[in-house]
Amino acid sequence: SYELTQPPSVSVSPGQTARITCSGDALPKQYAYWYQQKPGQAPVLVIYKDSERPSGIPERFSGSSSGTTVTLTISGVQAEDEADYYCQSADSSVVFGGGTKLTVL
């Protein structure tokens, strides 16, 4: 079955740039989507169609795609950005990555 691979954890200091990757063989032909999930809360969409940002999401969140890897970039990380981040895409069905815990040091 199709898998999306994310690093389990990423740590950055406040004000730095965090980059979270997601790899999958079908990503060159399928869009990727990113969700932020804080403890005890439902996921929130932060990036759609690889690089589009929904209204209400801060400009410091951006997405990019290159080959079989997509990247969520958070510029000028703030303490409130500490959360789990999941990528989502599809091959023959919808698939989520395993999630990355972003720690703000």
Place this chain on the structure above:
Amino acid sequence: QVQLQESGPGLVKPSETLSLTCAVSGYSISSGYYWGWIRQPPGKGLEWIGSIYHSGSTYYNPSLKSRVTISVDTSKNQFSLKLSSVTAADTAVYYCARQDIAAASDGWGWFDPWGQGTLVTVSS
């Protein structure tokens, strides 16, 4: 704005059927979009269960397909999930969400917004 709210039993016995409903407010299901179910075992990641269109057209996660039924009731503006023959491995927070496929143009789309989720525990 669109809001989704899951409801159903929080405890289900092994081998029985889990049944949940997602009530949608602020948008008519009949107007479009797909509507999906996603679950998250405690401390683990997200797993897509399946989705339904207002016409009743469904598609399911192949790994769960034999046990899953998703239905829609447009008169009540809600959709439902049934998962049969549950085991402890089905213990999870179950979320419902609106799925935007049309705007995605990739045939699958994204989930937004999500309900708050409901914890279902499978235990005797």
